[in-house]
Amino acid sequence: MNRTHNNNELRIEHVGQVVELKGWAQKVRNLGGLIFIDLRDRYGITQLVVNPKEVDEQLYETAIKIKNEYVLCVKGVVVERESKNPNLPTGDIEVKVTELEILAEAETPPMLIQDDTDALEDTRLKYRYLDLRRPKMQRNLIVRSKVMQIVRNYLSSLDFIEVETPILTKSTPEGARDYLVPSRVHPGEFYALPQSPQIFKQLCMVAGLERYFQIARCFRDEDLRADRQPEFTQIDIETSFLTAEEIQTIVENLFAKIFKEIKGIDIKVPFDRVSYYEAMSRYGSDKPDRRFGLELVLLNDIFENTEFSIFKQVLENNGDIRAINVKNAADKYSRKEIDRLTNLAKKYHAKGLAYLKYNNGEFNGSFSKFLTDNEKQALIKRLNVEENDLLLFVSDEFETCCTALGALRKQVGKELNLINEDVYDFLWVVDFPLFEYSPEDGRYYAKHHPFTSPKPESLPYLTSDPAKCLAQAYDIVLNGYEVGGGSIRIHRREVQNQMFAALGFTQEEAYKRFGFLLDAFRYGTPPHGGIALGLDRIIMLLVNTENIRDVIAFPKTQSATCLMSDAPSKVDPKQLEELHIKVTVDEE
Numbered sequence: 001m002n003r004t005h006n007n008n009e010l011r012i013e014h015v016g017q018v019v020e021l022k023g024w025a026q027k028v029r030n031l032g033g034l035i036f037i038d039l040r041d042r043y044g045i046t047q048l049v050v051n052p053k054e055v056d057e058q059l060y061e062t063a064i065k066i067k068n069e070y071v072l073c074v075k076g077v078v079v080e081r082e083s084k085n086p087n088l089p090t091g092d093i094e095v096k097v098t099e100l101e102i103l104a105e106a107e108t109p110p111m112l113i114q115d116d117t118d119a120l121e122d123t124r125l126k127y128r129y130l131d132l133r134r135p136k137m138q139r140n141l142i143v144r145s146k147v148m149q150i151v152r153n154y155l156s157s158l159d160f161i162e163v164e165t166p167i168l169t170k171s172t173p174e175g176a177r178d179y180l181v182p183s184r185v186h187p188g189e190f191y192a193l194p195q196s197p198q199i200f201k202q203l204c205m206v207a208g209l210e211r212y213f214q215i216a217r218c219f220r221d222e223d224l225r226a227d228r229q230p231e232f233t234q235i236d237i238e239t240s241f242l243t244a245e246e247i248q249t250i251v252e253n254l255f256a257k258i259f260k261e262i263k264g265i266d267i268k269v270p271f272d273r274v275s276y277y278e279a280m281s282r283y284g285s286d287k288p289d290r291r292f293g294l295e296l297v298l299l300n301d302i303f304e305n306t307e308f309s310i311f312k313q314v315l316e317n318n319g320d321i322r323a324i325n326v327k328n329a330a331d332k333y334s335r336k337e338i339d340r341l342t343n344l345a346k347k348y349h350a351k352g353l354a355y356l357k358y359n360n361g362e363f364n365g366s367f368s369k370f371l372t373d374n375e376k377q378a379l380i381k382r383l384n385v386e387e388n389d390l391l392l393f394v395s396d397e398f399e400t401c402c403t404a405l406g407a408l409r410k411q412v413g414k415e416l417n418l419i420n421e422d423v424y425d426f427l428w429v430v431d432f433p434l435f436e437y438s439p440e441d442g443r444y445y446a447k448h449h450p451f452t453s454p455k456p457e458s459l460p461y462l463t464s465d466p467a468k469c470l471a472q473a474y475d476i477v478l479n480g481y482e483v484g485g486g487s488i489r490i491h492r493r494e495v496q497n498q499m500f501a502a503l504g505f506t507q508e509e510a511y512k513r514f515g516f517l518l519d520a521f522r523y524g525t526p527p528h529g530g531i532a533l534g535l536d537r538i539i540m541l542l543v544n545t546e547n548i549r550d551v552i553a554f555p556k557t558q559s560a561t562c563l564m565s566d567a568p569s570k571v572d573p574k575q576l577e578e579l580h581i582k583v584t585v586d587e588e
Contacts, residue, residue, distance in 0.1 A: 004020045005021060006021075006041055007039055007043055008044025009043065016079075024041070024133070025038070025066050025072060026039070028067060034051055037072070039072060045090065046095055047088075047094040062101075065102065067106065068108070069106035073100075074101075075098055111124065115135055119131070122563060125563040127564070140545075140551045141551075143542055147262065150262075151235055152215075154257055161213070163204055165216065169193075170192060172199070177221035178219075187579075194216075198451060201530060202528065206521070211239050212530075214235075215233060217232075229548060229556055237251070239529065239530055241527060241528070251476060265424065272428070274427050275429070279429050283295065284408075287477045289479055291419050294409045294413055295324070296323070296324055296402060297324070299379070299393075305372075307370050307372075310352070321393060322402065325390075327389055329388070330358065330359060332416070333390055338355055348403050349404065350394050353394060354392075354393040355390065358390075424479065428475070430473070431455075433470060434452065435467065443503070451499075452489065453491075454469045454495075466502045471487060473488075474531075481540075483537050489530070491525040539551040
């Protein structure tokens with residue numbers, strides 16, 4: 001039999017037609033001899049009915065054998081249902097079976113094959129091929145496929161060229177750890193899997209391609225979380241001769257097209273531009289979620305004469321005191337709840353959390369006895385304090401203070417349901433520092449990557465005072481998630497050498513790691529820049545899930561393992577011998 005329709009296609013106007021369908025048995029019900037089967041394929045469900053009075057004995061015996069997830073091929077006549085199902089697109093009809101074939105039997109699956117499955121995530125990942133039968137998971141992958149088509153069509157319409165860059169490349173350890181691949185042909189030497197196509201896409205600009213894009217697989221050996229994977233996909237874009245604003249406009253219009261075609265939503269362009277300093281100061285994050293309030297407020301001037309020793313010491317060390325006002329929440333957070341929030345602040349390196357509750361015209365809390373009348377009145381005015389408000393304070397150096405209080409802001413916003421989930425808030429974060437300093441290592445690291453161009457006014461400070469340098473970098477943020485990051489690149493060899501020097505590389509080290517890029521810069525490199533957009537994270541937000549594994553066909557766990565294929569795994573000693581590798585395992 002050849003399939004004439006899919007299982008979401010038949011309607012009342014098809015009544016009387018002879019059809020042929022294929023799919024899986026979603027549910028089987030025997031009601032006093034009448035057998036009803038919900039037949040499922042990728043498109044939907046059609047109800048089948050087998051009537052023992054209208055079919056031969058052999059067909060009926062076959063129907064009795066059918067269990068959930070059997071693969072079937074049926075032929076029958078479309079009839080109108082007596083009891084319609086308004087929840088199904090095909091709920092007005094059913095197919096009266098006249099021919100039936102079992103194409104494959106199935107054991108009882110270890111999980112329910114439906115949107116609301118009761119399976120734990122480990123079970124879902126171990127039996128991923130069953131998990132992917134669930135309509136919800138298939139819808140996620142269909143959205144992913146459509147977005148990739150939109151990206152390709154849109155960028156191609158703007159004269160971008162799709163170029164594939166190498167998967168086996170040179171290790172350039174700077175940032176996350178590389179995944180290494182040993183070479184059999186060159187004993188003792190290794191390829192690295194690319195953390196991004198960064199150098200190669202810049203070389204495409206040196207090559208004069210002018211507009212490049214790629215839906216690129218990338219690999220990073222780093223600690224995982226819900227929205228990270230060791231292998232991930234990014235929409236990689238690079239252009240020559242365009243300004244940062246022109247690149248951002250291309251990206252804004254791409255997102256507008258994606259959201260219009262996938263969700264039917266008109267996204268307002270251009271997106272807001274917010275400086276790194278403003279984002280940190282107001283929201284405590286360089287990827288701020290602006291869908292709710294609870295903005296951070298600086299209070300240094302109010303406490304300049306404080307007797308509270310913790311605040312006093314922070315101010316003496318040129319730190320910050322900031323607070324958020326959680327409106328009408330004093331009675332919602334007990335001392336035990338405050339302790340929980342304190343532990344969260346400490347996770348972000350704050351030394352602690354101070355708090356005040358305002359009830360009956362009085363402040364009570366961890367440092368209320370140190371408050372003067374002037375400080376009380378200033379707090380009420382600055383923070384718009386009203387009855388039953390809860391004030392949370394963090395005091396520390398700028399970045400720690402903002403980051404810890406920003407984490408509290410996000411947590412409280414979720415707990416009190418302050419976030420409007422129907423809003424899609426895009427913004428660009430700009431004017432990033434070019435470097436970040438590591439006290440542990442005693443050196444500067446690139447805030448983004450070592451090929452990011454400093455702002456022209458920062459060039460004099462590149463080697464003399466790196467902390468003063470700002471980057472020509474821009475991150476695109478959606479609802480508190482960074483969904484892409486880009487920059488104008490360094491295109492002059494002498495500036496790139498200065499950048500490497502600021503990062504502590506000797507000329508020999510820089511050439512050893514990036515020599516082929518530096519060599520290319522000798523032959524006329526155009527000004528260029530680009531961006532990498534996180535495809536997985538974009539799909540995650542489009543389908544309203546917080547788990548990136550829900551939008552990847554075969555993901556890894558948070559410990560970077562595949563429960564289905566049992567990767568990573570040990571290999572045959574002969575393979576190691578061919579690669580000239582000896583494995584030593586620490587017994588601890």
